[in-house]
Amino acid sequence: MIRRETWQAWALLLPALLLxxxxxxxxxxxxxxxxxxxxxxxxxxxRFIGLENFASLLDDRVFWTALRNNFIYAAATIPASVILALLMALAVNTALPGRPLLRMAYFTPTMLPMIAVANIWLFFFTPDYGLFDQVAGLFGLGRHNWLGDSATALPAMIVVAVWKEAGFFMIFYLAALQAMPPDLREAADLEGSSRWNFFRRVTLPLLMPTTLFVLVNAVINAFRLVDHVVVMTRGGPDNATTLLLYYIYETGFRFWDTAMAATLTVVLLVLLAALAWLQFGVLGRRVHYR
Amino acid sequence: MSTTQSTGAEVRLIDVTRSWGSVTALGGVSLHVRAGSFCVLLGPSGCGKTTCLRIVAGLDSATSGRVEIGGRDVTALPPAARGVAMVFQSYALFPHLTVEENILFGLKARSVPAPERGRRLARAVETLGIGQLLARRPGQLSGGQQQRVALGRAIVAEAPVCLMDEPLSNLDAQLRAEMRAEILGLQRRLGITMLYVTHDQTEAMAMADQVVLLRGGHIEQDAPPAELYARPATSFAAGFVGTPPMNLLKLAPDGTVAGAGGPVLGEGGARLAGIRPEALRVGETGIPVRVTHAEYLGADTVVACQAGESRVLARLPGRAALAAGTPLHLAADPADIHLFDAETGARIATRDR
Known part of the structure; x- marks a missing residue:
């Protein structure tokens, strides 16, 4: 006999469960x-073919390029955006004139849709009259097709992602910094601790829970955020900016090879799971939660 | 009461003010704490006592005036260069560091060599009996243990002046009494100068060599506990010190208690007569009162009475079984009657004192 409360519990869970x-x-x-x-x-x-899809993936040159690109992209965006976020949070956490304005300015990129961001940056990167070439022109440097050159296309994508993400992560660091009791700082001041010593021995360790959270998000985003690739380069030139998720999208919805797209998705999921496990396993043990 | 091998330094505040915009937290405080003595800054919340302490520590800067520690002008010096240690109300322990790391934090920051660190740690651990706690984190400690660790961190600094900001306010009553004795013992043994902030007059009376009573950013009275009790300088000081504090009775122009009559307590209009509850006794003559409530405390009974317009508390020995509404006469020796100006609150000198 199932008890009444059990039914009620399931009924309450049902809408969320269904979705x-x-x-x-x-x-x-x-x-x-x-x-x-x-x-x-x-x-x-x-037709059931077992792991044959995975086997054919090993011979797929584009897959390996996408994987390599994604690792470079992740290895550059994650530390850059997290460190930048921390620096921005530290900057706007001090008593500065016009602090609210500065906070808002740092946060604005986060509020913009990625499509809009991509279009803005598309203009920045435009050869000859784009922002970068105009500034470069002042120093006597010639035109450069930032997005058209396979050497600079991926770094350009990385810059856009960092610009977009750092403000978002800054909010978490800022919240954590503001939650830190000010008397810790005062106690350290009395003890003769330098600013750097306090940052290294107190602020940074106390920010570790936030750092872990931000890192997990940054890793996920590094494999998830491809809107700007769609708008700006479509993976080109010569697959120089093809990221894993973009390749999945192309395979699934342009070539309609759904099985292959599913295979790629599984690879991506396994990759993300492994990274998350690594982060919680390695970092989680060193994080102090209050 | 400086000890013979005093390692403390004197602290001097000279006309120190502090204001935030139009708000004045401290208005011209001058204060001298002798080397090796225990000074309590006492007052209700918002009186400026914590601001005063923070200015000595260098965590706040004075708007004007001078701070001297050990004869040295430290007004412009950063906290670390002043030779002070501090125990915060919240203890301000680093939550991610162990007890040992917390205690040694400042010594490492100051690059004190390891053998010296070990020596000081061992001494603090022995003094405070926290040897079994060294590997724990603050989150794993009780309030009293955290308090000891905070004390330990202040001791190892071996600063000549120790500042404490309501260090016992987060502890339960019994532990507070124990720690009170312990902190006092520690101060005496180390011979350091102590500046101790509290709103609890019992703490002030029990520990201080010198009590500085503050109110609204001004010093109301600066005196040893015995004098603060025996000769309160103002009606505020009279009403702040003592358990229960001194009764303040409004006098009629003829010098009797307004609305009650009875004996003449002090001539002249606009006066307050102050009588300590423990100085009152039931007599044949005296101030006519009516009992409103009696509180039996074991050793004595605190009887609340109404005397005309004023409320009077009397501390009577033993168990005084008095029903509400009982009429009584409360008498006091003339020597136990203090007179204050009703307007300014200032003490009025009487013939015999």
Whole structure:
């Protein structure tokens, strides 16, 4: 006999459960299943082929390029945006004239939609009359096709992502800094601790829970945020800016190779899971939660 | 009462003011704390006592005036260069560091060599009995233990002046009494100068060599506890010190208690007569009062009475079973009657004192 409360509990959980299953859990399971089948085409139904999709991925040159690009992209955006966020938070946490304005300015990129950001930066990067070339022109440097050159296209994407993300992470650091009791600083001042010593021995360790949170988000974003690639380069030139998620999008919705896209998605999920596990495992143990 | 091998330094405030915009927190405070003595800054909240302490520490700067420690003008010096240690009300322990790391934080910051650090740590640990806590974090300690660690951090600095900002306010009553004795003992043993902020007059009476009573950013009275008790300089000081504090009775122009009559307590209009509850006794003659409430405390009974327009508390020995509404006469020796100006609150000198 199931008790009345149990029914009520399930009834209360149902709306959330339904949405979660429909849009999160089932698609995830379906993706895993799809990755083990061939892509259905016309009258040909999907056929179970085991890990064959994964095997063919190993020979896919574009996949390896996308993976390499994504690692470079992550390795550059994550530390850059997190360190920049911390520096900005420290800057706007001190008593400055016009502090609210500065905070807002730092946060603005976060509020803009990525499509708008991409369009703004598209203009910055335009050869000849874009912002970068105009500034470079002042120093006598010639024109440069930032997005058209495969050597500078990926760094350009990285710059946009850092600009967009740092303000968002700054908010978390700022909140954490403001939650720190001011008497810790005063106690350290009395003890003759230098600003740097206090930052290194007190501020930074106390910010670790925030850092962990921000890092996990930064890692996820590094594999998730590809809107600007769609708008600015479409993965080009010569796949120089193709990131993993963009490649999934292309495979799935331009070439309609859904099985392959599912396979790529599984790879991406496994990658993210491994990174998250690593972060919580390695960093989590060194984080002090109050 | 400086000890013989005093390691303390004298502290002097010279006409120190502090204002934030139009708000004045301290208005011209001058103060001299002798080397090795225990000085309590006492007062209700908002009286400026904490501001005063923070100015000595260098955490706040004085708007005008001078601060001297050990004869040296420190007004413009940063906190670390003043030779003071401080125990915060919140203890301000670093939550991510162990007790040992917390205590040694300042010594490491000042690059004190490791053997010396070890020596000072061992001494603090032995003095405070916190040896078994060294590896723990503040979050794993009780309030009293955190308090000891905060004391330890102040001791190892071996500063000649120690500042304490309501250090016992977060502890329960029993622990507070224990720590009171312990802090006093520590101060005597180390011979340091102590500046101690509290709103609790019991703490001030029990610990201080010198009590500085503050009110509204001004010093109301600066005296040893015995004198503060025996000769309050103002009606505020009279009404702040003592458990329960001194009764203040409004006098009629004829010198009797307004609305009650009875004996003449002090001639001249616009006066307050101050009588300590423990100086009152039930007599044949005296101020006619009516009992409103009696509180039996074991050793004595505090009887609340109404005397005309004033409320009077009397501390009577033993168990005085008095029902509400009982008429009584309360008498006091003339020597126990203090007179104050009702307008200014200032003490009025009487013939015999």
């Amino acid at each position: 979660l299953v429909a849009f999160t859990h089932w698609p995830a399971v379906a993706t895993l299943i799809d990755s083990l089948y061939t892509t259905p085409r016309g009258s040909r139904p999907p």
